[in-house]
Amino acid sequence: MTCYYFAAEKMNKPHKDIDTSTEEKIKKAARIVFHRKGFAGARTRDIAEEAGINLALLNYYFRSKEKLFDIIMLESLKGFMQSMTSVFHNPDTTIFEKVDVMANRYIDLLKEEPEIPLFIMSEMRHHPEKLIAEMKPRQFLMGSAFEQQFKAAVKTGEIKNVKMIHFIMNLLGMLVFPFIATPMLRSMTEMNDESWNSVLEERKKLIPQWIKLMFENH
Amino acid sequence: MTCYYFAAEKMNKPHKDIDTSTEEKIKKAARIVFHRKGFAGARTRDIAEEAGINLALLNYYFRSKEKLFDIIMLESLKGFMQSMTSVFHNPDTTIFEKVDVMANRYIDLLKEEPEIPLFIMSEMRHHPEKLIAEMKPRQFLMGSAFEQQFKAAVKTGEIKNVKMIHFIMNLLGMLVFPFIATPMLRSMTEMNDESWNSVLEERKKLIPQWIKLMFENH
DNA sequence: AAGTATTTTAAACAAATGATTAAAAAATAT
DNA sequence: ATATTTTTTAATCATTTGTTTAAAATACTT
Secondary structure (H helix, E strand, O other), X not given: OOOOOOHHHHOOXXXXXXXXXXXXXXXXXXXXXXXXXXXXXXXXXXXXXXXXXXXXXXXXXXXXXXXXXXXXXXHHHHHHHHHHHHHHHXXXXXXXXXXXXXXXXXXXXXHHOOOHHHHHHHHXXXXXXXXXXXXXXXXXXXXXXXXXXXXHHHHHOOEOOOOHHHHXXXXXXXXXXXXXXXXXXXXXXXXXXXXXXXXXXXXXXXXXXXHHHHHEOX | OOOOOOHHHHOOOOOOOOOOOHHHHHHHHHHHHHHHHHHHHOOHHHHHHHHOOOHHHHHHHHOOHXXXXXXXXXXXXXXXXXXXXXXXXXXXXOHHXXXXXXXXXXXXXXXXXXXXXXXXXXXXHHOHHHHHHHHOOHHHHOOOHHHHHHHXXXXXXXXXXXXXXXXXXXXXXXXXXXHHOHHHHHHHHOOOHHHHHHHHHHHHHHHHHHHHHHHEOO
């Protein structure tokens, strides 16, 4: 028992073909299976099969299902929150420019990995203690450029006097909900891949317009 | 082995204290545990403990975990879809009256059972074949009063010319997303129960206003 | 009250599943 | 080339978990 996770990073090895290494194959497979089935529904055997490796290698490289899950979850959470945080903390864009960037960036991101929001929300409900701390949700809004801009704009009457959380709920709701309710929404309207995709593309432009209409004072 | 589920309905028994019967105790517990942990995460022992009954009674009354789950899921799905369907098929209300009814009815419903949306969306992702058929999603919009009204209103220019699915996505997104992302949203803003509740109450009035601003032509 | 049917219980079973082991294979170092 | 270390494999273990069984307790019928 020599080479567990991070071992390769502690020693500085040649790191040949990192993307085809066994460790990376397992992580990639774990991402797919965990995203699709969640922690409880995913079996280590599913992951091993998806990765095309022997079951024992999972424990050899990552010690346990839970440790592997923690790594995948942390990465997913980072990917999901990071763009959001950087946008909201950027002082060089206006409120509505932020919305624009969010819409474009998030719809592209979620088209690549559509299961991420439901995965994160589910696991966050099932193990809140563990994940809420990891997410550092306080730093997301509190003291952000967005918060300051929002409060200022309410004061000047530029935008309507409603709680900031409504703004966030509406933006994220319109952005993320389609990816959470995909099976329901798609079967309701019997959309094929192409028209589903075009609806998502339309929303990149429409969501910023809608947000303006909702919150801007005219 | 005599009395499985439905047996009591086939024979017509006195049905004394139906709400405290063992069968009902199990269903109530199953609802709580399945909603909280999902099918894969829920153990029959959890349900038995929650119900305060012997583990074997679960199989005695419902044959299997899966059969019990199917019953709970069907009821949850009905509760979630039914109000929606009846609103959207009502020809006696305008589009925006429908939105108003939806907002009030759904926020009240989801305040009672906040885990339902995430539960349904998760399980629908994990077993789509099984659930999509059960949901009859085609009949939900297709041929509804809402569909006719929407198309007519677009033609007269009363509302903007955007696909109907955007309307549904936005309405449901704004309505349901707060209940899906509760842990994230609440920890972001550090709201206590009271202020969280008041935000939800505010949304009953605000969502209809927002929907008007988004889709009505001015 | 006795007999029968129903419900409940404790115990055990069987399959699934996360994890480990010890040996084989492959890679690396000397 | 040989020795050593690292990686991979097949088999097995130990626990968890859905389900069953057989007996005990309770309710119901006549």
